[in-house]
Amino acid sequence: MKKRTTALFVLSTSLLFSSVVSANTHSPRGGNANGKIQAWYDSSISSYGYTSHFDHAVSTWNGRNANVSISKTLNNSGQVDRYYVGTTSEEGLYGRNIWYNDLGIPVDPDWFSWSRSVVSVFDNQLRNFNGGVNFTSARIKHTTAHEVGHSLGLAHTTASAQVSTSLMTAGDNSSVNRDINTPSSYDISELRSLYGGPGLMASSLNADTSNQNEVDIETQYESYDTLSELSSFSDLVVIASPTDDFENRKHIATFYDTGDLQDYYTLNNLSIKKVLEGDSSNIVENLEVIESNAIVDFGLQKVKMVNDGYQETQKGTEYILFLRKDPQGQYQIINRNEGTFTLDEVNSTATNRRGTFITRDNDIRDNLLNEIATTYSNEL
Numbered sequence: 001m002k003k004r005t006t007a008l009f010v011l012s013t014s015l016l017f018s019s020v021v022s023a024n025t026h027s028p029r030g031g032n033a034n035g036k037i038q039a040w041y042d043s044s045i046s047s048y049g050y051t052s053h054f055d056h057a058v059s060t061w062n063g064r065n066a067n068v069s070i071s072k073t074l075n076n077s078g079q080v081d082r083y084y085v086g087t088t089s090e091e092g093l094y095g096r097n098i099w100y101n102d103l104g105i106p107v108d109p110d111w112f113s114w115s116r117s118v119v120s121v122f123d124n125q126l127r128n129f130n131g132g133v134n135f136t137s138a139r140i141k142h143t144t145a146h147e148v149g150h151s152l153g154l155a156h157t158t159a160s161a162q163v164s165t166s167l168m169t170a171g172d173n174s175s176v177n178r179d180i181n182t183p184s185s186y187d188i189s190e191l192r193s194l195y196g197g198p199g200l201m202a203s204s205l206n207a208d209t210s211n212q213n214e215v216d217i218e219t220q221y222e223s224y225d226t227l228s229e230l231s232s233f234s235d236l237v238v239i240a241s242p243t244d245d246f247e248n249r250k251h252i253a254t255f256y257d258t259g260d261l262q263d264y265y266t267l268n269n270l271s272i273k274k275v276l277e278g279d280s281s282n283i284v285e286n287l288e289v290i291e292s293n294a295i296v297d298f299g300l301q302k303v304k305m306v307n308d309g310y311q312e313t314q315k316g317t318e319y320i321l322f323l324r325k326d327p328q329g330q331y332q333i334i335n336r337n338e339g340t341f342t343l344d345e346v347n348s349t350a351t352n353r354r355g356t357f358i359t360r361d362n363d364i365r366d367n368l369l370n371e372i373a374t375t376y377s378n379e380l
């Protein structure tokens with residue numbers, strides 16, 4: 001695994017694209033509804049033992065739409081999709097698809113046309129999460145088929161009547177069934193809306209990527225909806241504030257041998273004010289933690305890679321943070337935005353909180369805030 005570390009660079013322009021798109025599809029590949037897809041398997045798939053899981057993913061999407069087919073190829077040059085089994089430093093991260101343009105730069109498919117997809121599933125999480133949970137074959141097939149669904153341009157299913165049966169339901173949805181590994185009729189209808197007819201949204205997409213510097217990726221990750229769940233998967237709960245601006249933190253990216261992006265995160269130095277839960281004996285005044293998101297240098301362009309709308313913690317702001325220790329002994333912030341809560345937010349009333357922070361679910365966040373405010377009332 002190649003590892004690149006960058007630090008001390010500054011984004012030249014502010015973030016241009018932050019709106020939330022509610023449709024359950026992104027854009028079709030190539031901007032022209034070309035669903036004839038060549039898929040290349042990296043050697044990591046056979047060496048980690050995932051060939052049958054990826055074969056399932058390919059076959060379960062094949063034949064669902066007359067305009068969409070996936071065929072395996074032994075040649076990875078050109079605009080073929082690439083599938084990998086990798087490892088990630090993020091605890092509970094199972095899979096991720098990244099869309100690239102012709103220049104090899106990741107793009108947000110809600111706004112830009114894209115040329116190929118790179119699917120990753122993460123063996124150290126699927127087979128060894130939480131000290132040894134080994135997902136069943138059905139669950140691994142759920143992950144590979146779900147990510148290949150993203151590779152076709154499908155977004156997460158949000159329609160409440162569909163989430164319990166859709167293969168494309170986000171992992172953080174409490175209705176997600178991780179044993180589903182074939183598309184539902186709704187998923188197939190979404191595929192049809194992408195590839196099945198004229199007048200596609202792709203004609204309005206911008207092919208110029210020169211001013212896009214943030215790409216938000218949907219991932220499959222382990223999420224917790226209640227304080228007891230969150231606490232039980234945390235090794236440390238602290239009040240802390242970052243000592244550096246995001247741009248000045250260590251930005252880590254790992255790449256497969258082919259140059260495709262595998263993993264990315266920042267190392268965030270925290271000033272610890274108080275330990276609320278966990279063993280404080282080894283915790284010094286400052287603690288470096290893994291945090292989601294990173295600025296990645298793709299040569300032609302630097303791109304801020306964001307996971308699931310995660311908002312990185314801000315320098316000088318005091319937070320209650322839920323930290324998990326990974327097998328290497330490194331702490332990390334878990335549960336995306338529902339693992340970071342500012343003291344101001346905890347101390348304000350529920351009605352003031354709402355709308356202030358991006359969250360996957362307002363009710364889940366409100367409940368967590370109420371539980372945190374009650375549980376730690378003597379500590380704040």
Ligand SMILES: [Zn+2]
Nearest residue numbers: 170218219220
């Ligand atoms: Zn997903």
